[in-house]
């Protein structure tokens with residue numbers, strides 16, 4: 001079924017778009033929103049059916065796990081089974097920001113989010129609109145980039161519309177994303193493993209947690 005996709009301009013004033021977006025997400029729907037990296041396609045990260053709809057809208061293979069976007073460092077306590085000291089230091093140094101941290105998940109996180117893995121990727125974005133949306137939704141937001149799988153990650157609302165028109169009810173337009181580079185993905189372990197290079201560099205991370213081996217593969 002085709003939906004009418006509404007685009008709300010949130011530049012300067014993000015209340016209207018984020019309030020509407022928060023309601024849609026609480027009701028199990030999908031909302032595209034800006035972050036400081038690229039536009040995300042968000043759903044309630046604790047609602048299995050809503051998360052499944054993300055994979056469907058993107059044509060994303062079900063074995064590619066999603067990042068959960070949180071609104072505070074505190075929220076990781078309920079989404080990870082523990083909070084390692086190293087993770088706490090990295091959060092204190094880089095959150096809010098473009099560093100995604102992967103660690104063993106708690107029972108609260110549905111398997112569909114993590115593609116069945118026992119770890120979950122968490123990030124607290126720095127973008128004001130993204131943060132207002134997570135607050136309004138009052139739940140962690142699962143969000144990959146808001147493109148059809150295989151296409152470039154979108155950095156404007158117009159790019160999102162080209163891929164998502166008729167598939168989602170709302171795109172929140174926050175203007176062009178600042179960087180267009182994705183978040184760094186780091187597995188917390190001994191040593192930590194860089195799964196995807198991104199805005200936060202290896203040397204920035206090493207300045208906080210010491211030297212580590214930058215080997216790894218991102219699903």
Ligand code: AMP
Nearest residue numbers: 065066102119120121143144145218219
């Ligand atoms: P995207 O949201 O499209 O930018 O992709 C998110 C990236 O994070 C993908 O490359 C995923 O493979 C990676 N990712 C998400 N969750 C995990 C996890 N639990 N373990 C390893 N990599 C992950």
Ligand code: MG
Nearest residue numbers: 144145146153
């Ligand atoms: Mg992507």
